[in-house]
Amino acid sequence: MARMCGIVGYVGSQSALNVVVEGLARLEYRGYDSAGTAVAFDGKLSVTKRAGKLVNLRDALAGTQPPGGADDEAHGAHSGIGHTRWATHGPPNDRNAHPHVDCTGAVAVVHNGIIENFAALRLELERRGHELSSDTDTEAVAHLLEEEVAKGAGLADAMRKVCVRLEGAFTLVAIYSGEPDLVVGARRNSPLVVGVGDGENFLASDVAAFIAHTRDAIELGQDQIVELRPGGVTVTGFDGTPAEVKDYHVDWDVSAAEKGGHDYFMLKEIAEQPSAVADTLLGRIGADGRLSLDEMRLTDDELRDIDKIIIVACGTAYHAGMIAKYAIEHWTQLPCEIELASEFRYRDPILTRSTLVIAISQSGETMDTLMAVRHAREQRASVLGICNVNGSTIPRECDGVLYTHAGPEIAVASTKAFLTQLIAVYLIALYLAQVRGTKWGDEVFAMIQLLGTMPQKVEQVLETIEPVRELARSLAGERCVLFLGRHVGFPVALEGALKLKELAYMHAEGFAAGELKHGPIALIEEGLPVVVIVPSRARPILHDKIVSNIQEIRARGARTIVIAEDGDEAVAPYADTLIRVPAVPTLLQPLVATVPLQVFACELATAKGHDVDQPRNLAKSVTVE
Numbered sequence: 351m352a353r354m355c356g357i358v359g360y361v362g363s364q365s366a367l368n369v370v371v372e373g374l375a376r377l378e379y380r381g382y383d384s385a386g387t388a389v390a391f392d393g394k395l396s397v398t399k400r401a402g403k404l405v406n407l408r409d410a411l412a413g414t415q416p417p418g419g420a421d422d423e424a425h426g427a428h429s430g431i432g433h434t435r436w437a438t439h440g441p442p443n444d445r446n447a448h449p450h451v452d453c454t455g456a457v458a459v460v461h462n463g464i465i466e467n468f469a470a471l472r473l474e475l476e477r478r479g480h481e482l483s484s485d486t487d488t489e490a491v492a493h494l495l496e497e498e499v500a501k502g503a504g505l506a507d508a509m510r511k512v513c514v515r516l517e518g519a520f521t522l523v524a525i526y527s528g529e530p531d532l533v534v535g536a537r538r539n540s541p542l543v544v545g546v547g548d549g550e551n552f553l554a555s556d557v558a559a560f561i562a563h564t565r566d567a568i569e570l571g572q573d574q575i576v577e578l579r580p581g582g583v584t585v586t587g588f589d590g591t592p593a594e595v596k597d598y599h600v601d602w603d604v605s606a607a608e609k610g611g612h613d614y615f616m617l618k619e620i621a622e623q624p625s626a627v628a629d630t631l632l633g634r635i636g637a638d639g640r641l642s643l644d645e646m647r648l649t650d651d652e653l654r655d656i657d658k659i660i661i662v663a664c665g666t667a668y669h670a671g672m673i674a675k676y677a678i679e680h681w682t683q684l685p686c687e688i689e690l691a692s693e694f695r696y697r698d699p700i701l702t703r704s705t706l707v708i709a710i711s712q713s714g715e716t717m718d719t720l721m722a723v724r725h726a727r728e729q730r731a732s733v734l735g736i737c738n739v740n741g742s743t744i745p746r747e748c749d750g751v752l753y754t755h756a757g758p759e760i761a762v763a764s765t766k767a768f769l770t771q772l773i774a775v776y777l778i779a780l781y782l783a784q785v786r787g788t789k790w791g792d793e794v795f796a797m798i799q800l801l802g803t804m805p806q807k808v809e810q811v812l813e814t815i816e817p818v819r820e821l822a823r824s825l826a827g828e829r830c831v832l833f834l835g836r837h838v839g840f841p842v843a844l845e846g847a848l849k850l851k852e853l854a855y856m857h858a859e860g861f862a863a864g865e866l867k868h869g870p871i872a873l874i875e876e877g878l879p880v881v882v883i884v885p886s887r888a889r890p891i892l893h894d895k896i897v898s899n900i901q902e903i904r905a906r907g908a909r910t911i912v913i914a915e916d917g918d919e920a921v922a923p924y925a926d927t928l929i930r931v932p933a934v935p936t937l938l939q940p941l942v943a944t945v946p947l948q949v950f951a952c953e954l955a956t957a958k959g960h961d962v963d964q965p966r967n968l969a970k971s972v973t974v975e
């Protein structure tokens with residue numbers, strides 16, 4: 351099975367192999383266990399696939415890894431498909447790599463998702479004499495298509511007939527040697543977008559794959575089939591009825607999807623944070639000086655009727671949601687819960703028409719979050735998405751959306767998306783406060799002005815980051831790092847620990863500093879690095895408590911690495927290493943305090959020789975529950 355993968359399809363006048371492989375390179379962040387291509391020419395298909403990263407496939411295609419590489423003519427083919435895989439069931443070997451072909455080798459298919467009834471389909475196919483050579487669910491589709499084509503159907507009709515038999519979530523893209531000018535795609539609960547070119551057209555999991563060729567795209571809806579020919583694109587439902595298509599123009603270009611002189615996408619994305627924050631704030635103040643979030647699509651009356659907010663998200667986005675709870679409750683006095691999206695629908699959450707569910711997702715494709723959105727909507731709650739990818743599934747299924755403007759985030763570890771998610775939740779909280787009258791207009795305006803200074807504060811952190819890099823390199827031999835915080839510093843601590851786990855593969859834990867004495871303090875031993883996020887002095891009650899916590903852990907031998915605002919001298923005597931960040935209001939502190947932790951994890955992982963853009967076992971878009 352292949353569940354979170356990158357898919358590319360092309361038809362046009364260029365070399366399909368070149369276009370497809372370059373597209374896969376831009377999608378490799380979605381999975382990098384194996385990769386493969388299939389192109390159609392001269393009445394046959396040429397299929398090449400390799401376990402491991404894309405470089406192995408490139409070598410095979412260049413003929414440096416015979417046998418099994420593409421023959422020379424294949425490089426002249428004008429239609430093709432490709433796949434980069436994140437394996438779940440079935441080891442990531444050459445055999446399980448996509449594309450998969452039927453018995454005759456005339457049909458090739460790539461797939462993202464899970465075909466839940468594949469075991470029954472496989473049995474059925476084997477009884478009819480088909481020989482399946484991989485462990486995947488995908489291969490069954492190739493054989494089902496083969497049967498339909500043998501009965502006389504064209505590839506598109508065959509796909510329609512097969513799709514209605516499939517259960518589960520899938521994006522499928524196929525080619526057939528008998529129709530070399532056609533690529534067919536199908537979509538149910540898994541991403542697929544069309545790129546519209548001049549005499550050429552593209553299909554991909556993400557616009558990044560074709561952004562070098564066109565910025566004109568079409569969103570595909572649920573249960574739709576797309577036929578791609580050099581001269582046009584046709585979209586129908588699984589039942590063949592023509593579908594209305596929604597086209598859009600991508601507002602970033604190919605340079606945004608490249609490393610721009612940095613060694614890693616992650617470094618580039620960390621550096622882009624000041625502009626990502628600024629872009630997400632852009633145009634939010636109306637002519638009357640009031641905050642305006644037009645794109646949100648929820649009316650002020652609807653927002654006034656809300657009596658509870660529940661935020662759902664995963665991973666880093668969940669940490670943004672935790673911070674949102676503090677801001678929302680403080681500014682709007684509305685009760686706000688935060689819940690892991692993967693847990694949400696299994697606990698019978700109490701949702702009414704007056705509940706606002708906020709779903710936060712960079713990709714807009716995270717299956718756990720999508721399922722939480724669907725559950726909330728079924729229960730009649732209003733759902734507002736915070737998302738970074740225009741046209742992705744979650745914002746399309748929400749009642750309203752606030753887009754972050756971070757630009758494409760390619761590195762698996764989320765950085766600039768996180769900061770912009772924070773901006774989005776601050777904006778929503780302030781907007782609710784304005785609409786519901788829990789803050790005066792001038793108070794909202796003053797906070798917006800403060801938010802406006804954040805790009806420069808984040809820049810300031812980046813300009814003074816070198817000591818953090820040195821510190822990270824010096825800790826490359828450690829086995830464990832703890833992170834402590836209070837109030838909004840607690841989710842920041844969790845985020846610092848998550849970054850270190852996913853990039854440096856180290857044991858890292860984040861704790862609420864007050865909880866330490868209830869157990870985790872037993873972990874402290876001589877020399878253990880403990881990173882402490884110190885709250886702003888504007889809340890002395892929080893600040894003083896954490897100064898005590900630092901003393902407690904230091905007395906037990908911890909090596910204290912303290913992140914504190916400029917001018918905070920009270921912590922200095924207890925800090926083995928002191929990292930300064932600009933002084934900002936308490937609720938906004940995560941915007942500056944998280945950045946050193948991102949750099950810390952990135953540098954430490956690099957010092958250990960890890961590929962920070964593609965950490966082991968992970969993929970960027972988690973399109974499986």
Ligand code: M6R
Binds near residue numbers: 712971
């Ligand atoms: O695309 P999403 O924001 O929905 O993704 C959620 C998480 O998978 C994501 O934040 C993940 O935790 C990051 N890799 C962490 O850096």
